[in-house]
Amino acid sequence: MNNTLKKLINLILCLMLIPCCMVGCSGDKSADNEKLVKVYYLNSAETGLIFQDYEIKADMSETDSVISELLEQMKTQPPKLEYEAPIYGPVNLLSYSLNGGVLTLDFASTYLGTEKTTEILDRAAMVRTLTQIPEIEYVTFTVDKAPLLDDDGNIIGNMSADDFVYNAGNEINAYEKAELILYFASEDGQELIPVYRSVVYNSNILMQRLVVEQLLAGPNTDLACASLNPQAKINSVSVRDGVCYVDFDGGILTRMGDIDPKIALYSLVNTICETADVNKVQISVNGSSEGYFMEKIALSTVFERNLDVVRQ
Known part of the structure; x- marks a missing residue:
């Protein structure tokens, strides 16, 4: 194979790889921006949050379908070993409902057995992911239909992304x-x-x-x-x-x-x-x-x- 042909093949391969690199690094530029969200996970050490960019497949006007799709993503263990799904094991989601901009997630009683650090990070991952949906302003947690309480017995109540603030300009562990x-x-x-x-x-x-x-x-x-x-x-x-x-x-x-x-x-x-x-x-x-x-x-x-x- 002569040098000219080799260069032509290499150029074609490079051009074929460019779109893949763009998608891997910054998402599909042709996709509707409102469909691009960050799905949050725990790191494998369960000491902080990490995220993956995700393009919602459902019609954004079908809010229930969008919620269901994102919840399914947070139930699924990503292929990367350093990512841990926030809805797993004792964090057993029974049902959800949306009313007036407040999404209520109801969990089985096993939720209360989650180690405290992990529980807060699970909560942060879910709230930060789901409040990216335009129709959701707050997320609230219940356990067997009873409000989730903090260590002092106080109702935690409605949570927004601002309750889990990241340092300005940096996506670091909240x-x-x-x-x-x-x-x-x-x-x-x-x-x-x-x-x-x-x-x-x-x-x-x-x-x-x-x-x-x-x-x-x-x-x-x-x-x-x-x-x-x-x-x-x-x-x-x-x-x-x-x-x-x-x-x-x-x-x-x-x-x-x-x-x-x-x-x-x-x-x-x-x-x-x-x-x-x-x-x-x-x-x-x-x-x-x-x-x-x-x-x-x-x-x-x-x-x-x-x-x-x-x-x-």
Whole structure:
């Protein structure tokens, strides 16, 4: 075969491959844009979301058919090993209904046995996928016709894509799992007890703010006691040059029972210093570091980790 013929064959092959590459990278350009959606899945580690572009085959005016098609996609395990379908196993969808822009998904009772991290990610995947349908503004979950509740027994209610916000300009995991070390007071209020907590959090939240929120929420064990006033409000949290600056309202100055103020303060400082890139903490109240923490400790101090008050 001469060189001219070889070049011609190669050129023809390249031209044949171009449309395939365009579809694989950015979808079929001739397709109606409103039919192109992102179907969300869990990653194989069940720590975040990933998606695949998908072209809806049903007529977009037939909303029920579109819903059914997308639900079927989320029930089907993709060929890629790193993708995990959000509707599978214990996440057994029994029925769905659409009323006034709210899509209700009803699941079998086995749904409640889903591990918490996975459950939130499953929910995020379904809500973000289904709210791309123009007629669906919100998605709500029920289990055997009863509203889905959060860990505190509150009804979760209607969810929109905005409830699972991704960082601007980046399709990254909205929710991630973290293992935290939180320091709470001992029963006599004279020592700190480390409590290990697994949480699922919005990746837009600064980690230092997350741990302070978790600390204010109190311990989830009888082995430790709340060290800070749970009614205290966080005004702001920021990190600069290894120092975490955290500002509260006046509620942070309220002493909890017999908890030693030093223990209360270092429950906060030690917890924050367990996070990456922080080794010092500056506390302020309504923007001021004047005055005293629980009338005992000058707020003007920049505090460092204190392991001497931690129970060994």
